[in-house]
Amino acid sequence: MSIKDKIIEHIKEVEAIPTSATNAIALLQAKEVDINKVIKAIEIDISITANLLKLVNSSAFAADRKISSVQEAVVRIGAKNLMQMLIGSSVTKALNVEIKGYDLPPGELWKSSIVTAIYSDVIKEELSINLPAWTFTAGLLRDVGKIVLGSFIDYVNPDDIIAHAKKNEISFVEAEKEILGIDHAEVGALLLRQWKLPQQLEIPVRYHHTPEEIDGVKYPEEKVVAEIIHIADSLTIMQGIGVGREGLNYRVSDKIAEKYKINISKVEMILAQAQSRISEISEENKGE
């Protein structure tokens, strides 16, 4: 069995996200959404409800008023956004773990996920582009594969991957692929499929380091989302957030920067804009 096959086998052992959440997500994806059923499916699970309310009220989502019930959340943010928040809150626990292989303490992956999601939102505003509501979720989930490669499997040695990257002057992701046969982006997409999350999320997660590889004719919306997540992720790494012993050894695509006319002053604007929302997140998390 190759390392890649072994890793894929291990994905199956990752804890599933709560059934109440997957039920509600499935209900929300139906052609005709029965919102009362959705609310019931969520309220049945206290921890999901609590996490959902925490997320909709957090500065990450920039809600201007306290939302105190699922019912109110549906009214205030709409069914589409509710689904995104629901996905976000149902992966909180999974993303909050320590990622040993990448040297990330507990909470760091979750923080970096929120930060990438916030950057994607700020980029959307700064560049005045239209993006679907699920862009935020794609940002949250982009590094979910690190759970498998970094905390779940003990035979993956990050030092080997880092050494390989250094020796061949390639990025950490490229080295992951060469050494393991699969990188954290691809593992992440497979995990999303296993969790039965909406399929559209798989492409941006799978290609968040290599968005040029997406067929823009076949997947126009997914490609744009992946490109924005790529930039948002790059900014997160630059800030050293969610960065482990591999450091900043990631590639950022100049072509995509050009496509969206992002120059250095634009980058600085985006970072400055996002900073107040990000420091609020750190404050919010301090209390736990």
Add this chain to the structure above:
Amino acid sequence: MCYNRVSLLKKKENHVKKREIMLKIVGISDMFISDDPMETVVTYSLGSCVGLSIYDPVVKVGGIIHCMLPLSKIDKEKAKIKPYMFTDTGVTYFLQELFNRGVTKKNMIVKVAGCSSLLDAKGTFKIGERNYTVARKVLWKNQILIATEHVKGNLSRTLSLYMETGVTTIKSSGKEFEI
């Protein structure tokens, strides 16, 4: 804690051993100055941000600053509220605060860390480089020399200043070393 440093020198040594080192964490866009030998000032995971560790061995005062963006002109309003976010205003204010606490240009030891970059062929995202240039410029204007630096490349660095000894270290890829 108040005691006579001269007469209680020996007692102090015992006392110091008993007290635990306190970590003082400097967040992004912030700084911290200490004069307590039992404190260690630390800032985590400097990426493209610039970190300065400044220590004066004569007055035994020092601190760390962690700046995110090179120039305050992109958001002057924010620079008023959060001057340490920007390298130009941040380092200037940081120096002023240090001078106010008795640190002198003559004795201060300045160490610079961070300023890393992603793999970016055209340099669109080279904030690290710009942070470094601006930090140097502010120091140069103040006629202050950099003692050592550990900058650029693609490392993520944690910068610590041990007030007990005045030693500055970098921790990167699991290894800690003095700079």
